[in-house]
Amino acid sequence: MSRGDRSRLALPEEQPKTTKAEFKDKLALEVSEDRMEARLSGEVPEGADRKQVQYAITEALKKSGVRYGMDAQAMRQAIEALLAGQRVQGLVVARGQAPVRGEDAAITPLVDFGAGVVGRVNKKGIVDFRDRGPIPTVQPGTVLATLKKGLRGEPGRDVLGKLVHPPEVRMLRLLPGDGVRIDDDGATVSAAVEGMPDRPEEERFVVQSVLDIAGDVDLNTGHIEFPGAVRVQGTIRSDFKVKCYGLTAETVEPRAIIDVKADVVVYGGIMGAVVRAGGNVMARFVRDARVVCNGDMNIDTEIIQSKLQAGGHIRVSGLESRIVDSHIAAIKGVQAGDVLCSRREATMIRIGVNPEFEKQYFANKRALESLVNQRDQIMEAVDAQKTELAGTEEELRHMIEAFHSMEGVKDREVHLTQINMIKPLREALKQGVAQGTLRLGEMVFEIQRLREQIARMEAVAPQGAIWLDVRGRAEQGVEIRTPRASLVLENTHQGFSAREATIQDKQTGEERPTVKLSRLRTTAA
Incomplete structure (x- = not known):
């Protein structure tokens, strides 16, 4: 056919092809604030074909970082x-994939713990040390507490492929202590010996x-070193x-040395002892002594x-209680009647954290950050191993089905060799998942x-x-x-409360800490 013949044919007019440049910014993918949904909006140029539209959507997904849950x-x-x-x-x-919520654990105590009632508190908040109350004891086999185990949630993934952790749940476990027995499923703790039950930690019980x-305690007894509770009449x-x-x-007399893991209760006074x-620690009074405790200290007079x-x-x-020529330090605060001072700096009251406290706080923060990072890495590894294990199990299942349908001996031997090569991989993956899951639980x-300690x-x-x-x-010369x-x-100041505050220097404008005195708080009156 000549060029002239072709020119006389009525051919349809060719449509210009849509280029990639025309798709630029035509489609947009918006990721929700919680990153759990990705929404597509926009339109495409006229004349676009299916491959071009698919490519444009793929590019929008890549640009927004969406890689999961399509x-x-x-x-x-x-x-x-x-x-x-149409416009989308x-x-x-x-x-x-939303995370699955877990369920909090709970420990239910079934007996009274501790050294009994040391004193009754009257309406004025004064402890009557004469009202001692009985010291509770239990017999072997007595159930001390039961545990309702917590259920850990399962993490999900957002559309960016990142793990989404479920809300924190309260996880508890019963920990072994002296004189107790925990049943095999870890849900019940009972007394193994006769004695005084105590709960030194939330999860740990002892008898x-x-x-x-x-x-x-004198020449007739000698020094006392005993793993349990000691009651000195x-x-x-x-x-x-x-x-x-x-x-x-x-009472405790001068130069006695007391070293106790839990509580100390002295119905009379501590005099000149360490x-x-x-x-x-609870005592009627303290004179010429050095006393250190991790908990609270309650002194009567x-x-x-x-x-x-x-x-x-x-x-x-006490109503007429006093602190005289003493150095007092308490991280959570001090409450007193009179604070007396015979000479400058003879009496010092220190409240708030000490350097050791701050050091421990920041050490805990660093340890927590490291643990969280390790947990996330292990979660990613376990998740990848679970996916690989599922694929391996599926592949192995198909290979075993194919093996049973084969007739040729040679083919069956080759196939069996392949199956035996896959099995160790499957076992290794199972072991990895089990070990990772166990470590995550710990x-x-x-x-x-x-987190609780930091809080x-x-x-x-x-x-x-x-x-x-x-x-x-509080007399002149007392240091706070x-x-x-x-x-x-x-x-001398009457009836007041003191705390640390920040003030602004009028000359420099800089802020600096100071000890601020104010009227006695109502709750402390």
Whole structure:
């Protein structure tokens, strides 16, 4: 056919091909704020073909980082609508997988714990040390507490492919302690011996055998070192040592040395002794002594020429109670009647965190960050192993089905060799998943405990959160210290509260910490 013949044919006019440049910014993919949905909006130029539309959607997905949860049906719907010349608006083309919520654990105690009632508190908040109450004891086999186990949630994934952790749940477990037995499923703890039940930690229970001393700790008894609770009906005499789990005594004389893991209760006074306690300390009075405890310290009448340090509060609660020429330090605050001082700096009250506390706080923060990073890495690894394991199981299942349908011996031998090569891989993946899951379970407890410890520390760390409350008077020369400031009273002050605050220097405009005095708080009156 000649060129002239071709020119006389009525051929349809060719449509210009749509280029990639014409698709630029025509389609947009919006990821929701929680990254659990991706919505497609826009239109395509006239004349676009299916491959071009598919390519444009793929580019929009890449640009927005969407890589998980694509909805194939929604994609097809979008493509057909766009090819038909319609505009797509907010069509959900990808959905993340929401995390599965877990269930909190709970421990239910079934007996009374501790050293019994040390004293009844009257309407005025005064402890009557004469009302001692009984010390509870249990028999072997007594159920101390039951555990309702927590259920961990399952993480999900957002449309960007990142893990979405479920809300934190309270995970608890019963931990072994002296004198107790935990059943095989870890849901019940019971007494293994006769003795005094105690709960030194939220998850740990103990039953301490009790050593009763009818008289004094003296030459007749010698020094006392006992793993359980010691009840001294009389006095711990001068120069004698007592090391035990928990202690109750009438009085403690000069140069006695007391080292106790839990609580110390002295119905009379601590005089000239050294006392260290892992829990709380209660006494009628303290004179010329050094007392350190991790918990609270409750003194009834007076503290004279002593050094006291508490990880919690120090309270001197009697109506006419007093602190005289003593150094007092309490992380959570101090409450007292009169604070007296015979000479400058003879009496010092320190409230708030100490350097050791701050060091431990930041160490906990670093440890928590490291654990969380490790947990996420292990989660990713376990998730990848689970996916690979599922694929391997499926492949192995098909190979076994094919093996049984084969007739040729040679083919069956080759196939069997392949099956035997895959099986070790499957077992290795199973073991990896099991070990990773076990480690994740342990890390849940570690992370939770660190977070709780940090939260407890943060509850007392903020500036201005810790108070000194003086119900009576504080004399001239008394020094009040906080973590970042100090104040020596130039005059006697009546009924006030003190805390750390920030003031602005009028000349420089800079802020600086100071000890601020105010009217006695109502809750401390």
